[in-house]
Amino acid sequence: QVYLVESGGGVVQPGGxxxxxxxxxxxxxxxxxxxxxxxxxxxxLEWVAFINFDGGNKYYADSVKGRFTISRDNSHSRLYLQMxxxxxxxxxxxxxxxxxxxxxxxxxxKMASYYMDVWGKGTTVxxxx
Amino acid sequence: xxxxxxxxxxxxxxxxxxxTLSCRASQSIxxxxxxxxxxxxxxxxxxxxxxxxxxxTGIPDRFSGGGSGTDFILTISRLEPEDFAVYYCQHYGxxxxxxxxxxxxxxxx
Numbered sequence: 001q002v003y004l005v006e007s008g009g010g011v012v013q014p015g016g017x018x019x020x021x022x023x024x025x026x027x028x029x030x031x032x033x034x035x036x037x038x039x040x041x042x043x044x045l046e047w048v049a050f051i052n053f054d055g056g057n058k059y060y061a062d063s064v065k066g067r068f069t070i071s072r073d074n075s076h077s078r079l080y081l082q083m084x085x086x087x088x089x090x091x092x093x094x095x096x097x098x099x100x101x102x103x104x105x106x107x108x109x110k111m112a113s114y115y116m117d118v119w120g121k122g123t124t125v126x127x128x129x
Numbered sequence: 130x131x132x133x134x135x136x137x138x139x140x141x142x143x144x145x146x147x148x149t150l151s152c153r154a155s156q157s158i159x160x161x162x163x164x165x166x167x168x169x170x171x172x173x174x175x176x177x178x179x180x181x182x183x184x185x186t187g188i189p190d191r192f193s194g195g196g197s198g199t200d201f202i203l204t205i206s207r208l209e210p211e212d213f214a215v216y217y218c219q220h221y222g223x224x225x226x227x228x229x230x231x232x233x234x235x236x237x238x
Contacts, residue, residue, distance in 0.1 A: 035227070037174075045166075045174065045217055045229040059225040095173060104161050104180035111161035113180035114221045119173035 002026040002118050004096050009123030016086050020123055022079035022096030027118075030054070030074035033099035035116060036081045038125075040092040048094070049081065063089075086127045093122035131155055131220045133230035141238040148205040150233045152218035157198045164219040165194055165203045167212075168232075174217065178203065205235070213237050 008020040036048040049070040069082040097116035132155040160181035166174040178194035
């Protein structure tokens, strides 16, 4: 069975920091890119950050750029999100998600399709004074 | 940045009925990049459809996806009680941001 389990959430004051962790099991962790996705209370899904399989490429949503850092330790099957200068609008459930790919044929063209196929249940971050 | 707009925001249907959910992109996208997820309260999102029309492993055939360009559809042919949930489309293109639509809630009428 493939699992992703997040930890590290909590209550923090505005301006504070937290480090989230995501542990992967049941698959070759280092073979997949990984995302962090968050969901504010009662709201939809918001993409936060991505790291490719070996950590060589990282991307961030504009809303967190310069404040959050994504990293990974493939030797321990772990994904991290270091969050600094936290704001109230960062409150929500943070989930990690695995990226997988499959070729699809559309018309006469074969193309690669990417998607988030395994998700953790999330860890809750609450930012308030 | 591609913006995805889902409609309707809420769909009220009875079990056994057909549900049709729409996802419109702000500009034309490759059908290979359109993904659908289902989320139930308190649960993680679940992959349903990738490449606009390919069902993920274990997804029942009452779920089907289609569309191209800017307009995509998720169809649930006969709603089962476990299908009442929120559905999100996502544009998983070659570069960030990997945006989601705002979601469509399918509720019991």
